[in-house]
Amino acid sequence: MATKTRDKPETVDADSATRERILLEAARLFRHHGYAATTLREVADAAGIKAGSIYYHFESKDQILGEVLDKGILAVIDAVQQRVNALPAKATARQRVAAAIEGHLWGLLHHGDFTSANIRVYGQIPPAAKNRHRKIRREYADYWDRLLEDALQRGELRPDASTAIIRLFVIGALNWTVEWYNPQKGSFQDFVKQITSIVFDGTFLREPG
Amino acid sequence: MATKTRDKPETVDADSATRERILLEAARLFRHHGYAATTLREVADAAGIKAGSIYYHFESKDQILGEVLDKGILAVIDAVQQRVNALPAKATARQRVAAAIEGHLWGLLHHGDFTSANIRVYGQIPPAAKNRHRKIRREYADYWDRLLEDALQRGELRPDASTAIIRLFVIGALNWTVEWYNPQKGSFQDFVKQITSIVFDGTFLREPG
DNA sequence: GTCTATACCTCGATAGAC
DNA sequence: GTCTATCGAGGTATAGAC
Numbered sequence: 001m002a003t004k005t006r007d008k009p010e011t012v013d014a015d016s017a018t019r020e021r022i023l024l025e026a027a028r029l030f031r032h033h034g035y036a037a038t039t040l041r042e043v044a045d046a047a048g049i050k051a052g053s054i055y056y057h058f059e060s061k062d063q064i065l066g067e068v069l070d071k072g073i074l075a076v077i078d079a080v081q082q083r084v085n086a087l088p089a090k091a092t093a094r095q096r097v098a099a100a101i102e103g104h105l106w107g108l109l110h111h112g113d114f115t116s117a118n119i120r121v122y123g124q125i126p127p128a129a130k131n132r133h134r135k136i137r138r139e140y141a142d143y144w145d146r147l148l149e150d151a152l153q154r155g156e157l158r159p160d161a162s163t164a165i166i167r168l169f170v171i172g173a174l175n176w177t178v179e180w181y182n183p184q185k186g187s188f189q190d191f192v193k194q195i196t197s198i199v200f201d202g203t204f205l206r207e208p209g
Numbered sequence: 210m211a212t213k214t215r216d217k218p219e220t221v222d223a224d225s226a227t228r229e230r231i232l233l234e235a236a237r238l239f240r241h242h243g244y245a246a247t248t249l250r251e252v253a254d255a256a257g258i259k260a261g262s263i264y265y266h267f268e269s270k271d272q273i274l275g276e277v278l279d280k281g282i283l284a285v286i287d288a289v290q291q292r293v294n295a296l297p298a299k300a301t302a303r304q305r306v307a308a309a310i311e312g313h314l315w316g317l318l319h320h321g322d323f324t325s326a327n328i329r330v331y332g333q334i335p336p337a338a339k340n341r342h343r344k345i346r347r348e349y350a351d352y353w354d355r356l357l358e359d360a361l362q363r364g365e366l367r368p369d370a371s372t373a374i375i376r377l378f379v380i381g382a383l384n385w386t387v388e389w390y391n392p393q394k395g396s397f398q399d400f401v402k403q404i405t406s407i408v409f410d411g412t413f414l415r416e417p418g
Numbered sequence: 419g420t421c422t423a424t425a426c427c428t429c430g431a432t433a434g435a436c
Numbered sequence: 437g438t439c440t441a442t443c444g445a446g447g448t449a450t451a452g453a454c
Binding site: 031032033034035036037094097120121123124151155156157158160161162165166168169170172173175176177179180194195197198199200201202203204205206207 | 240241242243244245246303306329330332333360364365366367369370371374375377378379381382384385386388389403404406407408409410411412413414415416
């Protein structure tokens with residue numbers, strides 16, 4: 001029984017300590033400086049090696065980018081599916097979407113450098129890298145669409161907004177939390193509760209009448 | 210007369226046609242490639258001049274960045290304040306926030322290259338540029354906080370979530386629309402209506418009971 | 419598996435002709 | 437007001453010693 005939800009696409013020696021360190025520091029630097037502005041000398045320096053040594057572990061800067069992007073979105077997808085799959089079969093749509101929100105936030109905020117790097121640089125990377133990454137993004141969007149369509153058919157979702165707009169709005173709002181979430185202000189569980197409540201029921205009280 | 214909503218801070222010859230063209234193309238390229246990845250040769254090429262000529266209009270790449278960032282946020286602030294100030298004095302808090310949402314979306318989506326460049330590159334620019342821009346961001350956040358505090362005191366806002374979290378959530382969600390809004394799918398007014406409704410009342414129907 | 423040294427390229431910015 | 441030409445710095449990536 002494999003503990004992992006997904007197979008690893010990497011080759012056999014793909015997860016040596018320094019290799020992982022390079023990815024981690026690259027994610028952190030991509031996040032804060034952008035892809036183009038991050039130099040391999042900086043990455044190497046942060047990882048405690050010299051620039052030339054990177055090329056023992058990776059073929060190019062582009063390959064590092066690809067793996068950083070994948071790590072980011074896979075962390076989110078994993079956390080979401082784990083929580084949704086753990087629900088009983090008779091769970092309501094609201095419970096399923098709540099589980100997805102919690103998973104999304106957990107994956108997002110607990111792998112901040114990878115997920116933030118993904119979100120921030122995706123719109124700015126070379127087209128080839130974007131094309132390679134597009135498929136997995138599409139699959140994750142489809143997963144949410146199925147969740148929301150199910151909620152709509154069960155009569156739990158608002159019928160007057162399209163599920164596409166709801167998905168884009170909600171995922172966008174969740175993604176943005178990585179820009180402002182502060183773990184020092186209250187517990188993660190409280191945070192999830194507040195965000196979930198706003199997503200479900202909005203920010204204003206219902207109008208009288 | 211100090212309370213200007215829209216005086217021009219530029220110098221006298223600051224808005225020549227080519228100068229504006231440079232800013233426009235720079236915004237577009239910053240948006241899609243990031244700040245560091247955008248070369249002044251590209252900007253010049255897109256503006257129909259040669260790289261060296263840029264320095265007749267600007268002192269540095271950094272100065273271009275600063276003006277692009279300012280144009281982005283000022284477009285939003287202007288649109289928001291115009292709509293909020295146009296409301297009658299007896300408007301409800303809900304109406305005031307609705308006006309702010311519409312203004313934010315309008316400024317955001319009708320100056321897409323400037324606003325998207327602002328949002329995308331802000332986290333990735335040199336610290337000096339970030340410090341210069343921070344003040345106006347803070348002022349705009351304070352403006353929203355006042356709107357929301359007012360709504361809370363009038364008993365219209367949900368009392369169980371902090372106004373800070375609501376502001377961050379809502380502005381984040383609105384900002385993200387620039388990544389996915391498609392003007393070919395329905396009118397702008399319909400779009401505003403849907404988004405506003407989701408922000409106010411959420412995505413799910415109220416639970417029975 | 420990591421190092422040093424370096425090839426080759428492109429960057430932001432400047433100088434001076436027109 | 438825009439051009440050409442160029443400087444010095446710093447980028448990715450490679451080669452070969454250890």
